Amino acid sequence: MDISFDEADRKFQQEVRSWLETAWPQEIRDKQARSAQGRISKDDIVGWQKRLADKGWAATNWPVEHGGADFTPTQSYIFDLERARVGAPNVVPFGITMVAPVIMKFGTDAQKTEFLPKILNSDIWFCQGYSEPGSGSDLASLSTKAEDKGDHYLVNGVKTWTTLAQYADWMFCLVRTSQEEIRQLGISFILIDMNTPGITVKPIITLDEPGEGFQEINMVYFEDVKVPKENLVGEQGKGWTCAKYLLEFERGNAYSPGLKGALSHLRQFAQAEHDSNGESFWSNPDFQRRFHDVQVQVLAMEYTELRILGALAAGQNVGPESSMLKTRGTELQQAVTELAIEISGHYVAPLDQSTPFPGDNFQPVGPVDANGTAQEYFNTRKVSIYAGSNEIQRNIMSKLVLNL
Numbered sequence: 194m195d196i197s198f199d200e201a202d203r204k205f206q207q208e209v210r211s212w213l214e215t216a217w218p219q220e221i222r223d224k225q226a227r228s229a230q231g232r233i234s235k236d237d238i239v240g241w242q243k244r245l246a247d248k249g250w251a252a253t254n255w256p257v258e259h260g261g262a263d264f265t266p267t268q269s270y271i272f273d274l275e276r277a278r279v280g281a282p283n284v285v286p287f288g289i290t291m292v293a294p295v296i297m298k299f300g301t302d303a304q305k306t307e308f309l310p311k312i313l314n315s316d317i318w319f320c321q322g323y324s325e326p327g328s329g330s331d332l333a334s335l336s337t338k339a340e341d342k343g344d345h346y347l348v349n350g351v352k353t354w355t356t357l358a359q360y361a362d363w364m365f366c367l368v369r370t371s372q373e374e375i376r377q378l379g380i381s382f383i384l385i386d387m388n389t390p391g392i393t394v395k396p397i398i399t400l401d402e403p404g405e406g407f408q409e410i411n412m413v414y415f416e417d418v419k420v421p422k423e424n425l426v427g428e429q430g431k432g433w434t435c436a437k438y439l440l441e442f443e444r445g446n447a448y449s450p451g452l453k454g455a456l457s458h459l460r461q462f463a464q465a466e467h468d469s470n471g472e473s474f475w476s477n478p479d480f481q482r483r484f485h486d487v488q489v490q491v492l493a494m495e496y497t498e499l500r501i502l503g504a505l506a507a508g509q510n511v512g513p514e515s516s517m518l519k520t521r522g523t524e525l526q527q528a529v530t531e532l533a534i535e536i537s538g539h540y541v542a543p544l545d546q547s548t549p550f551p552g553d554n555f556q557p558v559g560p561v562d563a564n565g566t567a568q569e570y571f572n573t574r575k576v577s578i579y580a581g582s583n584e585i586q587r588n589i590m591s592k593l594v595l596n597l
């Protein structure tokens with residue numbers, strides 16, 4: 194197996210690296226550094242995505258005919274690697290990565306013309322309305338009802354865990370249009386304008402949000418919400434096919450670029466901090482053993498991802514490997530936050546963890562690198578739950594790999 198980048202890929206890497214120098218501006222890097230969890234505003238996210246769109250790199254997974262970059266798997270990997278190196282975020286996935294491929298495959302010409310250019314240019318923001326109270330892993334049990342009223346559907350029900358719904362202009366939503374013996378058959382995939390009367394978005398405040406004025410997830414309530422029939426994607430009652438197709442894209446990202454960046458930061462943090470005996474964390478053999486254990490696993494992850502890239506580039510499909518990558522990648526993301534908590538010690542406790550800049554008239558409580566480690570730790574518990582929990586991924590592997 195040859196996993197080295199060829200001449201053209203190395204040239205592409207240089208191009209990405211030098212473009213990011215200015216396209217990911219210092220002003221936003223500073224804002225990111227100030228926030229405990231590296232969070233930036235909706236305007237800054239949209240501005241960054243519009244810069245990507247101008248360059249033609251917003252939709253790395255789209256075909257060129259729709260304005261996408263159509264990167265090869267290796268180019269996508271390199272792009273992720275360079276992006277993670279400077280701390281620039283991935284595009285918010287709900288529009289470009291998730292709903293757009295569904296519209297391309299199942300949407301009408303009118304839907305493609307209406308939505309794809311706006312999604313590409315970040316003129317509209319989508320959220321994902323799949324989960325409901327009581328319907329998560331067992332998604333086919335969902336009960337949000339859409340009654341057929343001739344020219345429109347009347348939607349009633351509740352969605353939960355809806356990430357960034359407070360920013361969203363549109364929701365792609367799974368609704369029940371009929372009761373069938375096979376539950377999957379009565380589900381439809383519709384697009385809902387979030388400004389329609391009858392929709393209420395309420396925040397769910399989580400343990401990692403100690404008052405930065407930011408919440409990640411929401412409840413969304415629908416009360417007699419009128420959705421025009423032209424917003425149905427694919428056929429009525431065949432939404433499960435769209436939903437499954439979309440999930441292929443939800444689980445598509447490489448983990449090792451971000452993990453390598455996080456480990457390099459962790460190493461610097463461990464070298465700078467001292468334990469209660471005055472020894473640097475880095476000189477502690479027990480800490481080093483656990484750090485290197487995670488590092489070896491990240492390296493194995495990187496090689497596995499590169500091997501899969503090789504297979505994709507050769508035109509093969511990814512099968513249960515995506516479940517392996519999701520399980521191991523998210524376990525490692527959690528392991529990194531656990532090591533960071535250990536180095537931070539009691540400095541994980543302060544509530545105000547803003548990072549001071551030259552000229553600011555306050556001092557942080559404890560080392561700057563400890564800022565946000567508690568929030569990051571708590572927030573990262575989610576990664577083994579969403580996009581198909583790791584238990585569900587193990588079920589898939591036991592069936593498809595072990596034939597159990």
Ligand SMILES: Cc1cc2nc3c(=O)[nH]c(=O)nc-3n(C[C@H](O)[C@H](O)[C@H](O)COP(=O)(O)OP(=O)(O)OC[C@H]3O[C@@H](n4cnc5c(N)ncnc54)[C@H](O)[C@@H]3O)c2cc1C
Nearest residue numbers: 321322323324328329330354355356575578579580582584
């Ligand atoms: C931070 C966050 C953001 C999210 N964002 C969104 C979003 O934007 N839109 C959206 O639609 N959803 C979103 N989700 C929801 C997510 O998809 C669900 O949480 C996930 O599908 C699990 O469903 P559940 O929470 O109902 O747990 P349950 O399905 O009730 O599972 C509870 C536990 O039981 C285990 N379990 C369940 N079934 C099995 C089984 N068959 N075998 C073995 N173990 C099993 C699970 O692994 C889990 O540990 C988000 C979730 C989180 C945490």
